[in-house]
Amino acid sequence: xxxxxVKERVxxxxxxxxxxxxxxxxxxxxxxxDDRLEDWPNFFVDDCIYKIIPRENADYNFPLAIVDxxxxxxxxxxxxxxxxxxxxxxxxxxxxxxxxxxxxxxxxIYSVEANYVVYKTDIIDGKSWxxxxxxxxxxxxxxxGGEPKFKEKKVIVDTYxxxxxxxxxx
Amino acid sequence: xxxxxVKERVxxxxxxxxxxxxxxxxxxxxxxxDDRLEDWPNFFVDDCIYKIIPRENADYNFPLAIVDxxxxxxxxxxxxxxxxxxxxxxxxxxxxxxxxxxxxxxxxIYSVEANYVVYKTDIIDGKSWxxxxxxxxxxxxxxxGGEPKFKEKKVIVDTYxxxxxxxxxx
Amino acid sequence: xxxxxVKERVxxxxxxxxxxxxxxxxxxxxxxxDDRLEDWPNFFVDDCIYKIIPRENADYNFPLAIVDxxxxxxxxxxxxxxxxxxxxxxxxxxxxxxxxxxxxxxxxIYSVEANYVVYKTDIIDGKSWxxxxxxxxxxxxxxxGGEPKFKEKKVIVDTYxxxxxxxxxx
Numbered sequence: 001x002x003x004x005x006v007k008e009r010v011x012x013x014x015x016x017x018x019x020x021x022x023x024x025x026x027x028x029x030x031x032x033x034d035d036r037l038e039d040w041p042n043f044f045v046d047d048c049i050y051k052i053i054p055r056e057n058a059d060y061n062f063p064l065a066i067v068d069x070x071x072x073x074x075x076x077x078x079x080x081x082x083x084x085x086x087x088x089x090x091x092x093x094x095x096x097x098x099x100x101x102x103x104x105x106x107x108x109i110y111s112v113e114a115n116y117v118v119y120k121t122d123i124i125d126g127k128s129w130x131x132x133x134x135x136x137x138x139x140x141x142x143x144x145g146g147e148p149k150f151k152e153k154k155v156i157v158d159t160y161x162x163x164x165x166x167x168x169x170x
Numbered sequence: 171x172x173x174x175x176v177k178e179r180v181x182x183x184x185x186x187x188x189x190x191x192x193x194x195x196x197x198x199x200x201x202x203x204d205d206r207l208e209d210w211p212n213f214f215v216d217d218c219i220y221k222i223i224p225r226e227n228a229d230y231n232f233p234l235a236i237v238d239x240x241x242x243x244x245x246x247x248x249x250x251x252x253x254x255x256x257x258x259x260x261x262x263x264x265x266x267x268x269x270x271x272x273x274x275x276x277x278x279i280y281s282v283e284a285n286y287v288v289y290k291t292d293i294i295d296g297k298s299w300x301x302x303x304x305x306x307x308x309x310x311x312x313x314x315g316g317e318p319k320f321k322e323k324k325v326i327v328d329t330y331x332x333x334x335x336x337x338x339x340x
Numbered sequence: 341x342x343x344x345x346v347k348e349r350v351x352x353x354x355x356x357x358x359x360x361x362x363x364x365x366x367x368x369x370x371x372x373x374d375d376r377l378e379d380w381p382n383f384f385v386d387d388c389i390y391k392i393i394p395r396e397n398a399d400y401n402f403p404l405a406i407v408d409x410x411x412x413x414x415x416x417x418x419x420x421x422x423x424x425x426x427x428x429x430x431x432x433x434x435x436x437x438x439x440x441x442x443x444x445x446x447x448x449i450y451s452v453e454a455n456y457v458v459y460k461t462d463i464i465d466g467k468s469w470x471x472x473x474x475x476x477x478x479x480x481x482x483x484x485g486g487e488p489k490f491k492e493k494k495v496i497v498d499t500y501x502x503x504x505x506x507x508x509x510x
Binding site for chain 2: 343345346347349350355380437439440441453455470474475498499
């Protein structure tokens with residue numbers, strides 16, 4: 001197996017570190033699901049990267065991203081735009097995050113992967129459907145005070161035929 | 171961020187407590203999926219609350235619940251009724267529980283949130299579909315002997331256009 | 341409750357063991373999702389069992405399995421066959437694994453259960469759909485050097501009307 005062993009991988013993040021990293025991933029999606037979008041940029045450091053990339057492009061190392069932000073201010077701007085639009089508010093989000101795996105660590109930067117699925121529900125008719133399945137490829141650091149933050153979040157979307165709106169963040 | 175930090179939130183439940191609370195959530199849904207409904211009330215204390223609330227009502231603090239039980243006896247009664255009905259037995263349940271988050275603790279009562287999705291499968295044609303997506307908002311206590319139990323479980327359902335039957339518990 | 345208590349069940353696997361077993365389950369599905377199928381047999385010991393069984397058969401203890409392998413060589417053979425076929429490569433896989441529960445331990449063999457859902461995405465049109473929901477019933481051992489491996493993996497599929505291909509492993 002060219003990959004590192006399960007034991008080696010799991011050893012990268014001892015339980016207390018793993019719980020904080022899982023905690024970051026879980027609080028991040030809950031913020032979106034609870035529609036507290038103003039808090040969303042605060043899960044990132046100022047000098048951050050946030051990208052949404054179709055899986056096919058990611059697999060072939062094509063640079064094309066659907067969304068490509070390289071600082072926290074751009075995330076804040078996006079929320080302002082979303083709040084001025086209204087279409088998004090007619091849908092509920094629900095994220096499932098699974099398989100949170102710390103795959104490497106270098107000078108305090110943890111490379112983290114996780115799978116996600118997002119279900120949207122129409123507020124009017126109460127119907128839910130699969131909106132997006134994909135993977136997070138993240139870099140997490142611990143800032144002063146020991147709080148975990150995203151230095152980088154790449155959302156690799158399997159589902160790229162996303163109907164109409166890519167309104168709320170993934 | 172008005173919310174507490176990831177670090178503060180994660181610190182509420184040390185690993186041994188977190189494992190027991192996640193264990194309770196997981197065993198709870200497995201009991202339902204395995205059709206051991208007679209065991210379902212035993213995940214609750216006698217003086218418990220079990221509610222199913224559409225998300226729109228929950229968000230606006232409307233009191234209307236689809237299901238509203240306030241003691242364990244009512245849960246036991248429900249199972250008896252379900253067992254006398256037969257329609258439910260033609261469907262398999264499969265729960266995914268994710269994002270188990272202990273959000274506060276006061277005098278030994280842990281406030282716990284988790285996202286869930288339930289898939290139903292028709293036994294006759296073997297087809298599976300998304301039945302319900304939503305969130306658990308729970309209060310967990312440790313009873314004598316250290317066993318975790320639900321003092322309260324509120325099931326906030328995103329999906330309220332639930333076809334026909336809300337037979338097995340969520 | 342005839343089942344063992346949550347506390348007793350959780351005590352079977354202390355945090356370090358649990359993290360390794362969850363790590364095995366997560367790395368296993370990630371290997372499939374990342375299309376590193378040549379690595380897939382390496383999650384098993386040589387003398388292993390891998391079965392895919394429809395849930396209805398499992399519930400009634402019918403022996404009939406869709407897939408029934410009893411050594412690692414059969415898994416390797418399957419990958420060779422898959423690589424020579426081409427149809428599978430037009431679909432992306434995405435696994436969600438949840439509710440990883442260590443339910444018993446005897447002489448170093450851990451009985452583990454987990455729920456899974458697999459979404460497939462068509463590479464051509466980018467649409468995702470629920471492919472299979474079900475449960476893993478596994479036996480995990482720690483081989484020399486402390487690496488966890490599957491001694492046995494039974495995939496109990498709720499969804500048995502699986503369209504056409506059961507190409508990539510579950």
